[in-house]
Every structure is written in C-alpha cells, then in structure tokens.
Amino acid sequence: MVGFAVIGVLLVLAAIAVVVARQPVHSALALIAVTMGLAMIYLILSAEFLAVAQVIVYAGAIMVLFLFVVTLLTAGKEETESADTLEGQRWAGVILGLLVGGALAVTAVLHPAPKIAAPVVAGFGGLHAVGQLLWGPAFVMLAAVGLMLLTGVVGVLMLNRPEVAEKNAGGGRTLPAGVTVVRAEGEDSA
C-alpha cells in the first residue's frame, strides 16, 4: 500500500508535468515517467504480462515515435501558443475538468467494489492466462485489432505519399490569411 501511494503521487506529478511543460520534449519525458509508473502499478495488481507490454509498447515504441516527431518538427524552435479564439476557454476547461475528475475520484473512493476474499489463482495475469483468452473467446477482438493496425499502417502510407508531400512542401506559408481552402488544387488527380 505504501508503494502504491508513493507511485501514485509520482504518477500524478508526472502527469501534471506532461500538461504544463513548455517544450514538447519535456512532455514526452514526463509521459515516459507516467508509463513506467503505470507499469509498476500493473505489477502490484498482478498483471505481469501487461506491465511488460506497457513498457515495450509505450516506452519502447510509442514514445520513440513521439520523440522522432518532436525532434523533426520542433528542433531549435521556441513556439509560443497563440491567443484563444474563444474567450476564457482555458479557465472553463480547467474548472470543468477538475470538477468532473474530482467527482469521479471521490465516487470511486466512496464506493468500493465488493471484494473476493480468496487470493488470486497462480498464474493470474501471466502470459499464459492472457493468451488463453486472447486466442480463445476474445479471438474476434484480437483479429479486429490486427485489422485495425493494418489499416493504420496503410493510412500512414497514404497520408505521407511522396508525390503529395512534394506538392505540399513550401506551399504553406504563402497562403494569405483568411483563406479556408485546405486541399491544394490538383491534389485530387495525384
């Protein structure tokens, strides 16, 4: 319980750091801390396979992708955030978010779920237990996720086709303010 409290406090601090950081790189580093802390909590909750998957997929794949894009797009630049188009949207967002999140957290603490007294069975949360479900009753979902990942790969390839990227390059800044055309002329024929 003490370990969980310590990790929980660190998690909340790292999560706040993700949101308030000025540089996206600092956000990415704080998000890695969140990921690692969550993996430790998964271990406490006897979800060993998920903890390993979290570290490999999040810290290993997703955050590396994030860091690649951050270094590609924001290297050596100091971007200031533009003014709000909607008056007071930030304060409204913060206050409403705090209200909703606080209500959810208080409800969760005040209404504990019924407990099962028996200790968890051996191998609970291990690779074997999760795999038995994934390749058995939940196989439809596994196949659907595989299809979705394939769709994602094809979508990324379509979004950054070389001929489209060449057409788009350099055209951005010259657009006068107020022009609402998003697609460039002739892009349909590509």
Next chain:
Amino acid sequence: MMINYVVALAALLFMIGAVGVLVRKNPLIMFMSAEMMWNAAALAFIAFARNYHDVTGQVMAFLIIATAAAEVGIGLAIMVAVYHRRHRLDIDEISHLKG
C-alpha cells in the same frame, strides 16, 4: 489491496489528460495528454480485473494498448502532413478538420 484507490488514481490521470487536451494548443502535447487518458482507462480495466479475479479485463487493457499504438501512428502522420503544409505547430491550423 484497496482497488477503489487505484480507480481513483485512474480517474485523476484521466482528468489531467482531459484538461491537457482542453487547455493546450500544441497538437503534440494534446496527443500525449490523450495517451494519458488511454492509459487511465487501461488502469481502470486492470484494477477491476484484479478485484474480480477475471483476466478478461487485462485482455481489454491489452487491446487498449494496441489501439493506442495505431492511433499514435495515424495522428503523428496527420501532424507531419499538416506541418509540411503550414509550418506551424498549432491546433488552430487544423480547425478546418472540424465537421
């Protein structure tokens, strides 16, 4: 192990992520906040899986992780494509994407 505190932690993480999406204008940071919301949902699933001794919740968390990976790939590709066109990282540049 008191599961309700874990669920409360998941709610806090979700709240911080939601506030980040609402408040920030850098699409990269908004994306990372959205990742935190995915993570909070997975944490709630795993907490209840532990509480009810049912591995199905962990399968759901696994699917959430896979979905988040696909979402990051697509989202970062959109961001790079928009940056090629506009040369600025600001979510208001993509406001034409709204319905």
